[in-house]
Amino acid sequence: MTVxxxxxxxxxxxxxxxxxxxxxxxxxxxxAPADASIFAPIAAALADRYTVVTYDTRGTSRSPLDGPAxxxxxxxxxxxxxxxLDAVGGEPAYVLGCSGGALIGLDLAARHPESVRTxxxxxxxxxxxxxERERWEAAFQDVxxxxxxxxxxxxxxxxxxxxEGGLDAAESGKAPEPPQMxxxxxxxxxMLESMGRMQANFEFFFAHLLQPVIRHTPDVDAxxxxxxxxxxxxxxxxxxxxxHESGVALADRLGTTPVEVPGDHQGFAMHPGEFAEAVHSALxx
Numbered sequence: 001m002t003v004x005x006x007x008x009x010x011x012x013x014x015x016x017x018x019x020x021x022x023x024x025x026x027x028x029x030x031x032a033p034a035d036a037s038i039f040a041p042i043a044a045a046l047a048d049r050y051t052v053v054t055y056d057t058r059g060t061s062r063s064p065l066d067g068p069a070x071x072x073x074x075x076x077x078x079x080x081x082x083x084x085l086d087a088v089g090g091e092p093a094y095v096l097g098c099s100g101g102a103l104i105g106l107d108l109a110a111r112h113p114e115s116v117r118t119x120x121x122x123x124x125x126x127x128x129x130x131x132e133r134e135r136w137e138a139a140f141q142d143v144x145x146x147x148x149x150x151x152x153x154x155x156x157x158x159x160x161x162x163x164e165g166g167l168d169a170a171e172s173g174k175a176p177e178p179p180q181m182x183x184x185x186x187x188x189x190x191m192l193e194s195m196g197r198m199q200a201n202f203e204f205f206f207a208h209l210l211q212p213v214i215r216h217t218p219d220v221d222a223x224x225x226x227x228x229x230x231x232x233x234x235x236x237x238x239x240x241x242x243x244h245e246s247g248v249a250l251a252d253r254l255g256t257t258p259v260e261v262p263g264d265h266q267g268f269a270m271h272p273g274e275f276a277e278a279v280h281s282a283l284x285x
Contacts, residue, residue: 001044008055010083012076016062017055017084021047024117025088026283028054029081031099031125032209033201035061037194041272042096046280053088055080057104059204061197072209074216078107085115092228094283098122098268099243100213106230106250110219113226120282122233123243123265125163126250128217132167136242139170140214147206155206163265166240220253231259231282238264 001020008015018036020043028039035056043052056063057077081104085093094117097105102124109116127136139162147155162170223230232251238244243265251258261278262271 001047003043006087008083008087010058010080012067013058013063013065013080015055015058015080015084017053017087018043019051019053019088020044021050021052023048023050025085025091025093026050026052027081027085027093027095028052029095029097029101029104030054030057031097031101031103032057032060032205033198034099035063035194035197035201037061037197038269042268042276042279045273045276049280050094051088053084053093055084057101059208060201069204069208072212074103074107074212075111077104078111081105081108082112082115090115092117095119096122096279097124099125099265100209103213103216103218106218106223109226109228109230110222113222113228116226116228118229118231118283120231120233120259120279121247121250122261122268123235123238123247124218124232124250125213125243126216126218126246127214127242129246129249129253130242135167135171137214139167140210142170144206144210147210152202152206156202159206159210163243164241166242218250220250224254230254230256231285232256233261233278233282234258235264235267236260236262237267241265 003018003020005018008017030038036054039054046052058080059065095105102121105119105121106124109119127133130136143155143159143162146158232247234244234247247258259282261267262274268275
């Protein structure tokens with residue numbers, strides 16, 4: 001599969017983006033600290049049906065900011081997504097956003113509905129829609145304070161415990177069993193390089209993006225009024241986790257039923273083939 005890479009100048013940053021395949025445009029939006037490379041297996045599975053476009057969001061990996069890092073706004077990232085779509089043709093596109101990328105996709109669909117045909121929003125961490133949002137806010141604020149006091153390593157462990165273990169794990173400090181790590185000896189140089197970039201992105205994520213994500217509320221009224229379709233996707237194995245429950249709450253606000261996809265919050269990375277087919281079915285539906 002041939003992948004074309006390019007850069008795009010946007011206000012305050014330069015975005016790295018990648019294009020492969022042919023057919024209608026499908027924009028893939030990663031959530032930080034991931035970057036475009038997280039979608040490489042999905043892009044390969046869908047490139048026979050779509051022109052697949054993905055990019056590193058501003059401030060991460062190969063998309064540097066023009067000046068000093070500052071607190072991010074989801075709306076700025078939504079404008080970036082619109083700029084990427086304009087750069088590859090400007091026609092209404094299919095969009096898949098995962099995790100924080102789903103929040104960006106929702107903002108794109110709400111404020112730039114002319115750019116979106118159908119959005120699949122996979123487990124957007126819209127905790128403001130949850131009945132226990134104050135407890136969730138406190139849990140993620142604790143992650144942020146851990147970052148400020150003890151650094152990114154300690155914060156990353158607490159962040160994973162909060163996302164995967166739920167409020168009980170967050171408030172008790174007891175982390176779930178860590179995920180099985182891949183065999184580094186079996187990883188290609190490209191995969192190792194990608195992992196290194198994403199680990200480096202944690203610093204920017206904790207310092208400048210975590211709190212805006214916590215505070216952000218999707219514009220449900222605008223999404224309901226938009227001509228584009230919004231499909232909320234939740235993981236088969238992530239029930240009880242905050243992003244899954246947020247997805248269910250969002251679908252309820254939109255008056256739709258969430259679509260179940262393989263795996264958990266990282267299903268797009270752990271089950272890329274099955275996940276890609278589920279996304280294609282949702283877009284075709």
